[in-house]
Amino acid sequence: MLKLDWKPDKHADLPVYLQIIQYIKEKIASGEWPVHTRLPTQRAMAEAWGVNRSTVVTALDELKAEGLIESVVGSGTVVSNNTWSVLASAAPPDWMSYVQTGDHPSNMQTIQDINKYESDPSMIRLGTGELSPDLLPLRETEEILGSLRGRLTHLGYSEPKGWLPLRKAVSGYLRTRGIEASPASILIVSGALQALQLISQGILRQGSGILLERPSYLYSLSVFQASRMRLLGIPMDDEGIRPESLARQKQLRDAALLYTIPSFHNPTGTLMPEDRRRQVMAICERERLPILEDDVYGELWLDEPGPLPLKALDQNGLVLYTGSLSKTLSPGLRIGWIVGPEPVIERLADVKMQTDYGASALSQLAAAEWLRGNRYEQHLKRVRASLKERRNLTCSALSRWFSGIAEWQEPRGGFYIWLRLEQARSMRTLFLRALSEGILLNPGYVYDQTDSQHMRLSYAYASEEDLEHALYRLSQLLRK
Incomplete structure (x- = not known):
């Protein structure tokens, strides 16, 4: 849907309806509203611009007379031409056909x-x-950035796995979560969502089955569906994913991995207790089913600490573990991590370098400072x-x-x-x-x-x- 981020100046000498005509013409001429773009309804435009609907109708009638827009049955009012194509012999590019045929699926409305x-x-x-703006540590982050004066030695591209001092800081932090992970087994990513994208593109085949809790945050994303994965929901109870249902599902259908949010699940808020975690781990070990553990909420306990992550129970390299600073510190830093076997991390790092050539150097510097000492705690x-x-x-x-x-x-x-x-x-x-x-x-x-x-x-x-x-x-x- 088009964003109407403009308002006419009702004190200007130019009549409001002519201002609307001029605004729409500029949008069409610049290519921001290409041919076949559907305009908002007359009511929506009138509300957005704070004018009477009749004013909008007058402006649209003028634009129709000039051949720039037209009414299409079942589609409302659409852009039919642009200002240069009215005089040109060749038809303008049909950008809307590109939009409609793009391979990546659209979000639901x-x-x-x-x-x-x-x-x-x-x-x-x-x-x-996400955290309220009132809970984001603006002053402390300013202090951290200010403390880098005279110490700023790195603003270029990082090595594929991420800046080594940050990976060392993440390694030390993970130890407080019961996870032993060397810097070589850690990949810095731009949040947990990128971790999911890299995993879907880097180590899974198209058509693979992904087991997950139902409901799940993953159903609101197209990250796995874009890679033609099949999402296979497992029922939950008050303690999280139900082990007996998980065991039956694995026997019925081939699956590539289990995606789970065991700590303060999104969207249900469920906390999986330790005995349930051990049951899930035992089933996955028996079935040789890899686990993708999303632990972005794990440190946000309110009454008492929750159980250790699944990764802390992992003795066989079964669990890929993702964490992030987006939910606890700042979504704007865009810093997260994946922990896993070194060959997997090497592969995902290679895919990431093909995608964005590494996370922000400045964000990595700030994140490393946050994780050193007890400032983050x-x-x-x-x-x-x-x-x-x-x-x-x-x-x-x-x-x-x-x-x-x-x-x-x-x-x-x-x-x-x-x-x-x-x-x-x-x-x-x-x-x-x-x-x-x-x-x-x-x-x-x-x-x-x-x-x-x-x-x-x-x-x-x-x-x-x-x-x-x-x-x-x-x-x-x-x-x-």
Whole structure:
């Protein structure tokens, strides 16, 4: 959908409808709105620009008369020409055909809507999976960057696996998580999502089966589907993935690996206990099924530390382990890591060099400084304390306003509450109604397309005041 990031100047001498014509012409002439692009509805344009719908209609009629746009049955109003092609004998390039035939699958419409409205400061982001701006350590990061004055010796490309001092710092940090990993077995990536992309492209065959929890964050991504992988969901209970279902699934279908988020699962918030982890490890060892462990939330426990990662139990090189600073420190740093057998890390590093030629040198310098000493641990303590307050406030608000219409479990860490509605309903309709109220939701069907009773609530991003307000308004929408 086109972004209408402009408004007419109602105090200018040029009439508003002529300003709209000029704006649309510039978009078409510059190629930003190519031929066959569908324009927003008249109502959407009128609301975005703060004008009467009749003003928009007048402007569009002029553009139609000039042959730049046309109404197409079933498609609305589309760009039919550009200013230079009106006078040219050759037809303009059909960029929309390129868009429609590109090989990478598109996000589902709700995900596109979420991505669009997350940048709107007027929206209360009730499902966003990142820390509030208030929890990001701006001052400390400024101090770290300032401390590099006179010590900045590296701003070029890093070696394929990432800057060695950072890999050494990650190795030391992982030791506190019970994981022994040499720098040679660590690859620095631009967050956990890139780790998934590299794994899908570097070590898996097209058509491979990926076992994973259902619901799962992975269902909201096209990273594996773009490589023609098959996602094979395994049922969950209150302790995570069900071992007996996992064992049966492996026997029924060939699978390449198990993808799991055992600590404060996204989207359900579930924490897999130690005995369940050992069961899962035993099944995968018996079946020789590799595990891809996503541990980006593992350090965000709120009441007491959770069990050690699966990787800490790994004695046979079975587990590929991914971590990141995006959920705990800063998504803007774009720093994460993959831990695994050295041949796998070498292969993934080679693929990464073909993709982006290495992570940001400046971000790697800053991340290394954060992980040295106890600075990072002190930051985590502050984040945990704040998230615990936010979780308690959210659960209290749910108890006041959602009694009788929904049920939930109090999470022991992470960002999320998996809210289950007592009655199934059209979650897309609820999503759109909440959007009209200035509330951005993450409905459950983006994590499981058959889900019509869940939504992922996050207490990590919105302010406490906005959390209270949005939850109250959402309860009123549900009761209607």
